[in-house]
Amino acid sequence: MEVFSIDGAQIHALDVGPRQAQLAILIHGWSSSSFAMSPLIPLLSRRFRCIAIDLPGYGESPPLRERATIGRYAQLVGRLITGLSEHPAVLIGHSMGGMISTTLALQVPQLVDRMVLICPTISGRLSFWINTFVSPITMMERFPFFSRLLSLLEPSMLSVTDSLMKPASFAERSAISEADYLRLRADARRPGQGRVRAECFVAMRRQDLSGRLRELETPALVIWGAEDNTVPLRDAGVVADEWRNADLRIVPKAGHWPHFETPEVTMRYIASYLGLPSLISQPDALVQPAEVTTQITEFLVNSQLGSGLSLAQRTRLAAHLERRRYPPQALVDRINQESTDLYLVQEGTLEVWSPPIDGDPTSQRLLMTVVAGQITGEMSLLDGGRRSADLRAGEEGVTLLALRRERLRALAEDDPALGNAVLWNIASALALRLRLANWQQQGLVRELQALKR
Numbered sequence: 519m520e521v522f523s524i525d526g527a528q529i530h531a532l533d534v535g536p537r538q539a540q541l542a543i544l545i546h547g548w549s550s551s552s553f554a555m556s557p558l559i560p561l562l563s564r565r566f567r568c569i570a571i572d573l574p575g576y577g578e579s580p581p582l583r584e585r586a587t588i589g590r591y592a593q594l595v596g597r598l599i600t601g602l603s604e605h606p607a608v609l610i611g612h613s614m615g616g617m618i619s620t621t622l623a624l625q626v627p628q629l630v631d632r633m634v635l636i637c638p639t640i641s642g643r644l645s646f647w648i649n650t651f652v653s654p655i656t657m658m659e660r661f662p663f664f665s666r667l668l669s670l671l672e673p674s675m676l677s678v679t680d681s682l683m684k685p686a687s688f689a690e691r692s693a694i695s696e697a698d699y700l701r702l703r704a705d706a707r708r709p710g711q712g713r714v715r716a717e718c719f720v721a722m723r724r725q726d727l728s729g730r731l732r733e734l735e736t737p738a739l740v741i742w743g744a745e746d747n748t749v750p751l752r753d754a755g756v757v758a759d760e761w762r763n764a765d766l767r768i769v770p771k772a773g774h775w776p777h778f779e780t781p782e783v784t785m786r787y788i789a790s791y792l793g794l795p796s797l798i799s800q801p802d803a804l805v806q807p808a809e810v811t812t813q814i815t816e817f818l819v820n821s822q823l824g825s826g827l828s829l830a831q832r833t834r835l836a837a838h839l840e841r842r843r844y845p846p847q848a849l850v851d852r853i854n855q856e857s858t859d860l861y862l863v864q865e866g867t868l869e870v871w872s873p874p875i876d877g878d879p880t881s882q883r884l885l886m887t888v889v890a891g892q893i894t895g896e897m898s899l900l901d902g903g904r905r906s907a908d909l910r911a912g913e914e915g916v917t918l919l920a921l922r923r924e925r926l927r928a929l930a931e932d933d934p935a936l937g938n939a940v941l942w943n944i945a946s947a948l949a950l951r952l953r954l955a956n957w958q959q960q961g962l963v964r965e966l967q968a969l970k971r
């Protein structure tokens with residue numbers, strides 16, 4: 519483990535992934551440790567330098583001298599980011615870690631590029647279950663005498679704590695492994711955490727974020743277990759209601775730990791949101807630098823492909839577009855070629871040339887010059903067939919953003935609203951092209967009639 523010294527606090531953290539890559543800070547929740555974020559690291563470290571921290575007072579990190587508050591934790595995360603990078607980071611927060619992430623995005627938005635929040639505490643009011651059974655014990659733990667007494671009683675009470683905590687934490691048909699469950703339980707009951715647990719319990723309530731999410735510009739993917747009995751879905755309602763740029767996902771058969779209980783679907787959502795390969799074994803997966811994705815996100819606003827999409831949707835789509843550059847007059851795709859990518863012109867022009875008649879290349883006609891913001895290649899993307907025309911770079915060359923057919927299909931499956939919006943945009947472009955073709959045909963008919971006369 520690495521140790522980062524920030525403002526007198528010693529933060530122990532796992533540090534995994536390419537050193538020069540964009541930072542992803544992984545922040546665990548209440549009564550937990552960096553272990554809680556470990557299932558996400560193999561996937562995220564493909565593209566990010568992942569720093570999974572132990573918050574002060576948890577895991578290996580010593581407690582703060584002063585009282586723990588959500589604002590103080592957020593400040594430390596902010597200092598960690600500025601100390602390591604000049605660029606904004608991606609924050610991945612679970613439970614209370616989600617509240618810390620959101621607080622930082624409110625305090626210093628320029629430090630936070632995007633967020634993935636898993637069952638985040640928003641209002642700070644936990645479930646009836648937690649308030650009834652866990653809160654009184656937590657409050658007593660503030661006092662060293664009770665804390666010691668509870669640790670002495672704990673081993674003989676494991677079956678009681680299990681029967682209280684399991685329904686609060688996990689779905690009835692949860693698929694969490696026994697080993698992971700035992701590790702999470704050990705973290706939750708780690709000795710010496712009494713004071714920080716009690717402080718954080720109060721801190722979460724004080725940090726009530728409901729009513730404040732409207733101010734947030736930062737896009738986020740918010741994943742919630744449908745059976746979360748720790749942070750109730752009431753808080754998911756606040757996210758849906760107030761946070762324009764949040765993409766909310768409710769995962770069935772998961773409670774408060776979707777990344778352990780339903781890892782496949784959880785990873786898939788995260789991968790598609792952050793533009794990562796959903797299957798780690800996929801060798802041809804696209805992993806492009808974050809700055810490129812940000813640039814493309816902006817470009818999409820005024821394009822046929824991205825028109826009308828929200829910032830969150832554009833961010834998500836941008837991560838799937840591959841940038842390709844062609845010199846002047848270069849052949850991009852030949853007629854009848856097996857290629858099913860859709861092209862969005864980012865810079866320069868792309869020419870569409872009609873098929874040659876009887877193999878005579880001089881009979882080819884320029885059908886259309888596709889300019890920046892316009893798409894082409896949608897026919898093969900939609901029907902899976904071969905190219906219907908030659909595609910050639912214009913006089914100044916062309917920069918294309920390519921969207922692969924399989925990627926659009928996977929994206930539409932993962933995010934039907936986005937898939938729907940993108941397909942509408944493609945269909946509109948196709949309709950416009952057909953209108954233009956009809957108009958051109960009318961002109962030709964008129965010319966023919968004039969010639970006949």
Ligand SMILES: Nc1ncnc2c1ncn2[C@@H]1O[C@@H]2COP(=O)(O)O[C@H]2[C@H]1O
Pocket residue numbers: 870885886893894895896897898899904905906907908909951955
């Ligand atoms: N008559 C046309 N006018 C404008 N664009 C066309 C015309 N015919 C084909 N195209 C475009 O050229 C592309 C070549 O690849 P696709 O067949 O995938 O999709 C095709 C359309 O996007």
